Amino acid sequence: MDKLNNQYEISYHQAVLLLILYRIMVGFTHLPAASILPGNQDIWITILFSTFYTILLCLPLLYLSNKFNSLNLIEYIEKIMGKTIGKIIGIFYVFFFLYATILLISIFVEILDAAIFPETPTWVTASMMLITSIYIAYKGFVAVARLGEFIIPFILVMILLFIILGYKNYDFTVLLPILKDSKFKDINIGAIDIGLRYFNILILTMITPNLKDKKDLNKIFFRSLIYSMVIASIIVIVVHSTLGIEYAKHVNFPFFTVTRMVDFGETIQGFDSLYLTSWIVGNIIKISGYLYFITVALGQITNIDNRKYIIPISVVILIIVLLLKDNKPILAVKQPTQNIITIMAAIFIFILPLIILTVYLFRRKKL
């Protein structure tokens, strides 16, 4: 069985940093928010506004994790829903994590192929990433947390550095007029769309029993959410004021393009290499974490040591990534991969937890 549950503890800072990273890596990579409704200069406000919807959508899981703070998501689902149904739902969550990881690695490979290794076969880039992640996942979540504690501040400093160095490319007038061109309905739809993509709540429910102080759960959730939303909003402002609203929608990796444009004359250039370094490390931490949670969930469902699943699951992921990636682009052509994840997120972050919460409220005296 997984050692994490018995031995290791995750501190408040480690948890907050990891959740911030897991969230902002999306903006750091392909920034789907640049194309959401209202699709204009108010997107950065929509992101901030989405904090409200994110909290609302995450409330069922947050409530349950507070109630069962000594159990993780898979464990308390089993407790509330009963063994058989609990295990079935647990398997569904495993599939969701698996799908999210496959998508994550596919996008990772896509940017690597497009930006730095255009001639390197997909199997090489995907394998290298997975081998590193397998090693970290084998060491347990504490390795991910400790690596994150060490690396994430560096990544955040890098983002800040790019934002400061790119100042001469900014044209903030593109952000005007504020809230005049957007319909309230569009801002809300955009905010819900972003809120639904907050997979971090699932990560938080998985690490709850291992928090050093379980009372920190809500604090970790709210702080990491607010910090990450503010950073994501700043990333959107930077991207929009550098590339313009419309062109930002056309670019597959907006923040990468922004860093390519940073220079100081002819001598100081090539900041994209710094970006790629921090981006690769950030992704390794994220993929290792996801890989770890898939195997922990599987381990708990089947009562087998999670580490036994790491390599087989990685092989499955690699095969699917290769089939997907060598078949069609993931980012440029959003259907069906990107649309499926939104629907799945709605089910696994809100609808299913809401059902479980309802069952819990009915059965709470018996539990």
Added chain:
Amino acid sequence: MKKIVLLSFFILSLLLTGCWNARELNELGLTLVIGLDLVDDKVLVTAEVVNPTYSQQSSTTTGQGSYVKYVQGVGNNIYEAYRDITLKFDRGLSIVHNRVFILGEDFAKKGLVSQIDELYRDVEQRETAYLLVAKGGKAYEVMGINSGLEELPSNYITKIVENFKYNPKTVDTNLVQYIKQYYKMGHHSIIGTIEKKEKKVIDQTVEKTGTQDYELSVIGSAIFNEDVLVGYLNGNDTKSVNFVMNKIRGGIITFPTPTAQVEGSSTPPPPVEGEMPNKQKDQNLSSVIVIKNNTKNDVEMVDGNIKLKTKIELRGSLGEVVGNIDVAEKENIIKLEEACSKAIEDGIKRAFKKAQKEYGIDIFGYGLVFHRKYPEEWKRIKKDWDEIFSQADFEIEVNTDIIRTGLINTPINKIKGK
């Protein structure tokens, strides 16, 4: 076990010594400038490629060769033309270091955005490469001319474009800036131009070879309606557009010198057509060097009529004073400031009139100001903005502050106290 792992790492480090399918320098043709033309309705790509085998030393012994070579390819689109080059040139083109795209006039008139998708899609291409239109000709006609001290013609072109900071009679639009302007409703894009000009003969005795008789000039700019080249602005009009768009970071303003009378008063400056008019006989012109400029644009809507307003605050230093005026007198400085402001005003009015009457499109970006100020009204009129712009009233206010006079005060042709 540890030994096996260490051993395998050691063996792997010997085997994995480079990138996958690495392209070494001796296989690459580093491209610095690319020209795009239309020939028989096909795209002609002309690329300036670095010649790594050439050195100054070898040229002195053989008397032949150049730092660059020019290669050409034809295709139905840019990528096909690039690949056509591979059948004629021994190295694969690498556009990582490409810094300038020169567009032939025909190419620019056909509509840019649909034709230059490749420049944005290619991961090797830098977004900061400059875009220039070869005024009145083909791109390949201006390539290869180097009248500067830079050894590479591409560096020569890049440097004269970047001299925008010293002389705003040009624009330094790059790929991203162009596409940003293109997408903006209420602002038409302008990009730089490049033109081959014959040099005045300096020394008849020196044996003139090749391009030494010519130089390149990036003065002026090219105007686009949507993505189609519709015309050009001269240097002064381009400077005026840069003033309105608040892009002036340096440069000079030249204006008729107000003449001071013997008893301390000045004669009013002669009427001018705008900044840097054709100098009239015996007319004295002075110059102010721009230290700082701040432009604020505004739009007012009164009873359905639209008035476009621009306010310019300029701080400068006297660069040259030609004429009978004692700049040590405060009132004379004020007169110089007024003359300078008037010259800027007239220049902008002339450029504005040109945009309104000749081209009928908003190249200044007043549409963006209108959008910001009247967002609701904008939704209704944005499609007709150019027409509204063409009919709109214009108001300009320029305030110049001369805060330095250089190393001398009174002009050297005037005896102090007389």
